[in-house]
Amino acid sequence: MSENRSHLEEKYTWDLTTIFPTDEVWEAEYEALNLALDDARVYQGHLLDSAQSLKDITDAQMDLMRRIEKFYVYASMKHDEDTTVAKYQEFDAKATSVYAKFSEVFAFYEPEFMALTQEQLETYYAEATGLDLYRHNFERLMQQKAHVLSKAEEELLAGASEIFGSAGETFSILDNADIRFPFVPDGKGDVIELTHGNYISLMENKDREVRREAYEAMYSTYEQFQHTYAKTLQTNVKVHNFKAKARKYSSAREAALSANFVPEVVYDTLVASVHKHLPLLHRYVKLRKEILGLDDLKMYDMYTPLSETDLAFTYDEALEKAEQVLAIFGEDYAARVHEAFTQRWIDVHVSKGKRSGAYSGGAYDTNAFMLLNWQDTLDNLYTLVHETGHSMHSSYTRSSQPYPYGDYPIFLAEIASTTNENILTETLLQEVEDDKVRFAILNNYLDGFRGTIFRQTQFAEFEDAIHKADQEGQVLTSEFLNDLYADLNEKYYGLSKDDNEFIQYEWARIPHFYYNYYVFQYSTGFAAANFLAERIVNGTQEDKDKYLDYLKAGSSDYPLNVIAKAGVDMTSTDYLDAAFDVFEKRLIELEELVAKGAHL
Template identity: 40%
Template sequence: MKKRDEIPVCDTWNLADILPSESAWEDLFRETESSLSGYKRYEGHLADSGEMLFSCLRFDEEMSLNIETLFVYGRQKSDEDTGNARYQELSSRARSLSYKAAGLSSFLVPEILAIPQENLTEFRENTAELKRYDRTFEIILKKKDHTLSAPMEALLAKSMEATSGPSEIFHMFNNADVKFPEIKDEKNQPVRITHGNYIAFMEKQDRSVRKSAFEALYSVYGQFINTLASTFSSNVKQAAFYAKARNYPSARAHSLGENEIPEEVYDNLIKAVHEGLPNLHQYISIRKKALGVEELHMYDLYVPMVSREERKITFEEAKAMVLEGLKPLGAEYLSLLREGFDNRWIDVYENEGKRSGAYSWGVYGIHPYVLLNFNGTLDSVFTLAHEMGHALHSWFSDKNQTYIDAGYKIFVAEVASTCNEALLIRHLLEVTADKKERAYLVNHFMDSFRGTLYRQAMFAEFEAETHRRAGEGEVLTGEVLCRIYQRLNEEYFGPDMVVDPEIGYEWSRIPHFYTPFYVYQYATGFSAAIAISSRILKGDESAVKGYYEFLSGGNSMTPIDLLKLCGVDMGTAEPVKDALFVFAGLLEEMSRLI
């Protein structure tokens, strides 16, 4: 494992595009910290005039952008090497500053809601600059029943730093502290398991290597399961506290309400997926037959059903594959991809202490960034396509929306990324003439359905049940959580799967559970992306046009309405059912190919 300073500069992202140096970060921090006192001149005066209201909202924007810049830079520096105390400090200080700003600005929404309706209407009609905040006012007025008095809002804002502990503890445990044991690879050489190489081991044809990696990883989480259960339970309690404080009936209602998503969307997803479980059970039967095993275990889920000569894909090859696969999106999209590839938007390879996984992030007005842990597998090529989908979604939203309206809601965040993956896999299927290669790619596409639509729906069901139980007063011990998770795996994967006891620990390593009711959006986003990519590949020009409008929409309308621009209505279960129909077709083809 290379240390950070051993990675070639060309393979790292260039955070100097955000801030040129740490001293510049310190300058901006001091300037912003000093400026926060400016909120005081507006408190109690928002009803004075439209000009005063506009001035306050613009000041709030400026402070928010400064803090976003500080936090993103600090956190991304920390993610380069999570064990670096200096970068942890930058991230922590930026977060503390954001909490301070949230407290000082907490009067804003209650005061706006306290302005008599006729006065607010007059301000908006007679102060042209307030047009910038039409969507802001729309969102604020929707939340009237969930907004507290100014003092109570201030108290809630101040509490956030204290209640963020569970998420931070898990982040440091999972990225900086946890160490996995060594196993013997297929050449009988000792190799240490890491977050970055675990899935690569699970894809190995050598079953003993897969089994060893699986047992080694979960043995560590099993050792800490009581601590991790307490951390998870504390986060569940935190979510319940804020939901109750804001007069929501549950943490789920709070989370979905914040994103303007009706709760029936969540229920429709789980119901539709349950109706489609026979297809997943058929997938397991096909996998068992293809691998030629008497028992199919959880460590057999990632290895391709169809073996092929393993070859490492270079990053240059991966970029070329992505560019070719995304041609249906047009010249402008491809040009932006090349710009990102050529100008160090991407942090490519794993290094010691680097955050696991992958993400796209950035600061408004500056190009987005992508963190990868590229390992040369086909999966890592799809991860590149996925994260660049996020990145260009942000690029288009930032270009076409003001700062206040650019930040799209989480519900639509996975659509562009997954659409890229769907376009890439369908391109690869189209250009291959080799039956074995086609079977390999169909397997990969099917695994996307299993891993994103089914798996994330199962995660969503786990969250719904654990939060419900906690709300009813049940203590979420490690034993309880593992039992729930084990049962769900048995239900989802069906009778042909041996659900190994180690999988009961899996919930304890999922970072997204610390953002409650986030994961269901991977499944809904995947369903929407399958529908959109299908329309684009049919050559429907209106589909591409609508898709660009969607990418450019930011938060200018509700997520449900944004997706309607693409001809997809997530207010119904139809997109999920349509995606499951595509999965059924893939099952039929794989049955013929193996």
């Protein structure tokens, strides 16, 4: 059992006093924000009284949002330190309530703004000094104008939001609270209850019988509830299609991607490129079969590590390695990394009640903090450079952009973090001399690529197919979903669906199918990161400078224009082809090491 925070050395904890010096100051801000939001109610109905009114009300909205974000970050991070502390549970709830109140007070903003014509807006820019700051924000709003409904219709849709979300909530309750899995062997002589939390570790077990039993126990449970899961998923898809039709989009996909101004060609290009390169995945699956010494590889053999070599790094060794690796970006980037590592931006160690996992967080006026739950492993070194990538992206964006553009869209978020991971891989492969260690690093990379680009694109293809099927009148029965998923899985992995009958139920356990066209961004981001890392390590100073320009851009331009600053055209296949070239190069290396017996 982990201890509480009193035993932790201060240097291994984040310093949240840089946000609010004391809890009492935060509580005073809670009162002040509530009063300020009450005062802001007078703005309703007056947004377009004049050009100055538009500027003043937009300024007021932005200033309040800026304060609320800082206020929220302190509460949520204090809560994450120890989720069992009632005081910080209350802080977190209060911060959430302030966010909700802000949304309610400024609900008038978008519908009122939409009454503007482009001509009126251009006149306003000339009339009110400083309004031009919001030009890109207003341009984005104007582009959505054709899909904004009348005030009454918008109120109806908003009022139905809880109903629209009920399929996803039902899935979540069923999947996380109600469903119970069987007991299975743990490979250590005990029998344990299978859970979502221990499933992957069981899939990584060296004992094939342990993997098989856990796999069959998991999916036979989903088989039992397949009709209920099909109903929740079908309902969710129908909600997406209904809302897209109501807002005059041609499809749910167009509606979802337009929120980030991402053209649909990006999605189609990804799927087409992955299809073209599926023979590489089949080669990797074949090599996995050879390394594991199996006559017939099954889907439950896809996650067990191929390497026997465990690379260990203490936290302080990992900091040193990360600083060395990330110095490639130049002095300014290195100085920011050093500040993050030495000025208590990071909460490092596991402690009682601490939120699990890892993240980079913060607001425009705070440090780009990181939460870790450190273990001395290679995976944790990768996590450190990953989260540092997010934090450096945030640091550059916030110091380079005014508040309205001081954040970046989800579509671009994973690129900076995964670029760092890829640069770490490049560096480790350049340094390593021992074949067994090289084998472990290559295996780590290839598995990450398989799990992100191939697997997430498979999910994206399934998600798109079920939305189109529903739009065309197909009933999404469990039988239809099982057949579709089994066929896709066979196409991607080259493993017979008849020999892997349980995999047809995997769709039922994937929460991302309730996220509305989200998963493709994991694949595009990972591929772009592969492309960029190769150019940063092997390219010119100009390649590094362009990458830093991307980090500085925030949301000051459309996402595809921002990533184009770094040299990536996401409407073409070039960045995807380059990523698959790296995968193939490293696959060949692994094949050569296997031929030498480095895996033995």
